[in-house]
Amino acid sequence: MNGFFPAGRSLRCGLALWVLLGLKLAAQPADAPLTNIVTVDPAVATNTTPPKVIPSGSDTGSSSRPTRAESRDFILASARYEANTHDWTEAEMNYQWLLASDVPEALQQTALFELAQVVRAENDLPRAEAIYTQYLQRWPGDARTPEVFLRQGQVFREMDLPELALTKFYGVMTTALSLKDSQLDYYKNLVLQAQVEIAETYYRAGKFKDAVDYFSRLLAQENPALDRAQVEFRLIRSLEALQRHDEASSQALDFLAHFPDSPEAPEVRYHLAQAYQGQHRNTEALQQVKLFLKAEHDQSTNDPAVWAYWQQRMGNEIGNELYQEGDYVKALEVYQALAQLDPTPAWQLPARYQVALTYEKLLQPRLAMEAYRNVLTNSAAGLGTNLTPNLKAITDMAAWRLNFLEWSGRAEAFNRQTAAADTTTNNNLASHQP
Numbered sequence: 001m002n003g004f005f006p007a008g009r010s011l012r013c014g015l016a017l018w019v020l021l022g023l024k025l026a027a028q029p030a031d032a033p034l035t036n037i038v039t040v041d042p043a044v045a046t047n048t049t050p051p052k053v054i055p056s057g058s059d060t061g062s063s064s065r066p067t068r069a070e071s072r073d074f075i076l077a078s079a080r081y082e083a084n085t086h087d088w089t090e091a092e093m094n095y096q097w098l099l100a101s102d103v104p105e106a107l108q109q110t111a112l113f114e115l116a117q118v119v120r121a122e123n124d125l126p127r128a129e130a131i132y133t134q135y136l137q138r139w140p141g142d143a144r145t146p147e148v149f150l151r152q153g154q155v156f157r158e159m160d161l162p163e164l165a166l167t168k169f170y171g172v173m174t175t176a177l178s179l180k181d182s183q184l185d186y187y188k189n190l191v192l193q194a195q196v197e198i199a200e201t202y203y204r205a206g207k208f209k210d211a212v213d214y215f216s217r218l219l220a221q222e223n224p225a226l227d228r229a230q231v232e233f234r235l236i237r238s239l240e241a242l243q244r245h246d247e248a249s250s251q252a253l254d255f256l257a258h259f260p261d262s263p264e265a266p267e268v269r270y271h272l273a274q275a276y277q278g279q280h281r282n283t284e285a286l287q288q289v290k291l292f293l294k295a296e297h298d299q300s301t302n303d304p305a306v307w308a309y310w311q312q313r314m315g316n317e318i319g320n321e322l323y324q325e326g327d328y329v330k331a332l333e334v335y336q337a338l339a340q341l342d343p344t345p346a347w348q349l350p351a352r353y354q355v356a357l358t359y360e361k362l363l364q365p366r367l368a369m370e371a372y373r374n375v376l377t378n379s380a381a382g383l384g385t386n387l388t389p390n391l392k393a394i395t396d397m398a399a400w401r402l403n404f405l406e407w408s409g410r411a412e413a414f415n416r417q418t419a420a421a422d423t424t425t426n427n428n429l430a431s432h433q434p
Contacts, residue, residue: 079091115131116135146172156168236271266310269292286330289318
């Protein structure tokens with residue numbers, strides 16, 4: 001039996017394998033399919049069913065030594081099980097045993113390809129790349145070549161080598177077209193995936209013009225296998241990065257119409273408001289902000305923390321832009337809506353402070369003083385002396401602004417009284433003139 005098991009395995013593992021191989025599992029069909037992870041990375045695979053084999057023997061129920069084929073199948077099934085349960089070390093040992101043993105070439109191909117995926121899942125990217133290269137050298141022109149190129153491209157991109165990644169992704173398309181195989185749909189999906197990866201590589205490299213071109217081409221296809229929501233989401237981000245606001249707003253509206261419950265919907269609405277703002281369509285931008293800030297979202301389908309993040313970011317950035325542009329009325333609406341999002345002092349203090357500043361810009365000193373007092377009251381009630389440096393700075397500025405406005409109010413009242421007294425005195429003097 002020693003020749004059937006990987007060298008270096010512990011005595012415990014060896015005994016366990018011996019016992020499993022010797023079991024008589026009459027209920028297990030002889031052609032039971034093994035877990036196929038050829039197109040699924042071990043890091044995300046979900047099949048964790050322990051492997052089983054059928055030992056050869058008579059029909060009398062007596063146990064006997066398994067055949068070499070059964071042993072090989074068990075080792076492969078074990079490697080896949082260990083990969084899917086993230087037991088990388090044991091998975092590697094099993095794959096390496098298959099590669100070092102006298103097994104059919106097709107099984108060696110499978111073992112080497114899946115070993116590369118295990119090594120990649122361990123984040124040993126240079127070694128994974130070397131294994132993929134070894135595969136191509138040993139079996140040039142193999143039917144699995146397009147998928148190997150796809151995996152190589154993904155690894156090169158993770159290694160921050162976008163040009164090499166693009167070369168591999170383009171190689172997927174050329175090799176898939178040249179291979180003649182009955183699995184036409186399989187190769188079509190590989191080509192589609194390569195096209196997606198090309199667009200994604202340009203996007204991650206910050207080459208947004210190229211990314212827009214490729215994402216747009218993908219959306220022009222009618223392939224049901226395409227994840228249209230993700231492609232359109234990336235397209236919207238790329239358009240906004242290029243400040244092509246008109247196209248971005250159009251795509252964002254289309255996205256929200258077709259994928260309203262997508263996890264990316266909050267960010268898309270943020271980009272829609274930014275696109276409107278970039279076109280100086282402040283009224284439409286404000287409308288989007290108000291709708292978004294007042295929305296009650298179904299927390300069972302989306303992460304409420306993500307939803308809250310984009311509400312706060314969208315409101316804060318659009319409010320600040322309106323304020324900087326001098327559109328204080330619209331900025332005030334945004335800040336007041338922001339103050340309703342979160343009752344915690346850490347959120348309330350900056351929001352209320354912005355409300356107060358905006359009232360000052362609108363020449364409403366009484367309302368501004370009320371808002372500054374609100375900041376100080378929230379600070380004392382909610383945090384006391386446990387203020388972060390940032391919140392302490394806000395409360396200090398609020399106190400200073402409040403004192404300044406109160407002083408300005410007293411000075412203005414004194415000036416009015418003085419002016420009135422001077423007017424009365426002048427009138428009295430004028431009436432006594434001969």
